[in-house]
Amino acid sequence: MILLGWNPDRGADPFGGYRSAVDEVAAAGLFRCRWVLPPRQATAGTEVWLFSQGGGDRGVLGHGRVVSSPDAQPAGPGGSPGFVEFDALRPRGDSILLDLLTLRVPGIAWGVNRPSRRIPAAAGPALRTLWAETSTLEEADPLLPPPGTFPPGALAQARVNRYERDPSARRVCLGHHGTSCAVCGFSFEEAFGPPGRDFVHVHHLVPATRLGAGYELDPIADLIPLCPNCHSMAHRRLPDPYSPAELRALRSAAGFLPGTALSAEQLTAQADAVRILGAR
Ligand SMILES: [Zn+2]
Ligand SMILES: [Zn+2]
DSSP, rough: EEEEEEOSSOOOOSSSSSHHHHHHHHSSSSSEEEEEEEETTOTTTTTTEEOOOSSOOOOOEEEEEEOOOOOSSSOOBBEEEEEEEEEOOOOOSEEEEHHHHHHHHHHHTOOOOOSSEOGGGGHHHHHHHHHTTOOOOOOOOOTSSSTOOOOHHHTTTTOOOOOOOOOOHHHHHHHOSSSOOTTTTHHHHHOOOGGTTTOEEEEEEEEGGOOOHHHOOHHHHHHHEOOOOHHHHTTTEEEEOOOHHHHHHHHHOOOOOEEEEOHHHHHHHHHHHHHHHTTT
């Protein structure tokens, strides 16, 4: 795990305007930029936390991961350039401040300013908890972990954007489409009874790459209910997620593992699924 030090008040601006980077994460779920990384430590997949060294809000401001380790380009004095993808960036002034970090995530010299440095992976859970606790997202969707709290492995699979977290858009979407998964038909209420009522993820169908500045959400046309399994599979393809039709096609084309035989029951269930879902 690496702490990326950045002084918003002076020096280089890797974000090309921090405010617009914050907006892009909110809209698209991620923001990718070039970053000078310490050689050898920053392999692809390494988790990073953005640390603001600015006067007013010294503290943790964002979370992400290294997506491409330092290029083949010769390393400069401070390290080599690589790419970092942020999945959570807070506006300036909303950072987790120094005293809170010192109190809750001890054992790290938070006050020391460095361009970037390694911090123990053991600090991860405490940082995530703190991030979730201090999140100012109004009425955050309790079904989905706040950004930055996914375990690293899940980050690539279940990126949610702000449309999927918008509680009122969610209500409109579920009011229209119901709460069964639009791909596999799974209903949490049917499977788990009352505790499963209204439990389902909401997925935004419009790929991040097609979200222009003037985009306005249509909760009925652009959002669909998906169970967490199908939702994770949808986001398995980057940058454009699989469409529900593609997921249904994948499901009907799959159904057996090489070297295994299906039981009569499994075959019936599969045929039923094809019939119910109208898949080819
Ligand atoms: Zn499903
Ligand atoms: Zn989604």
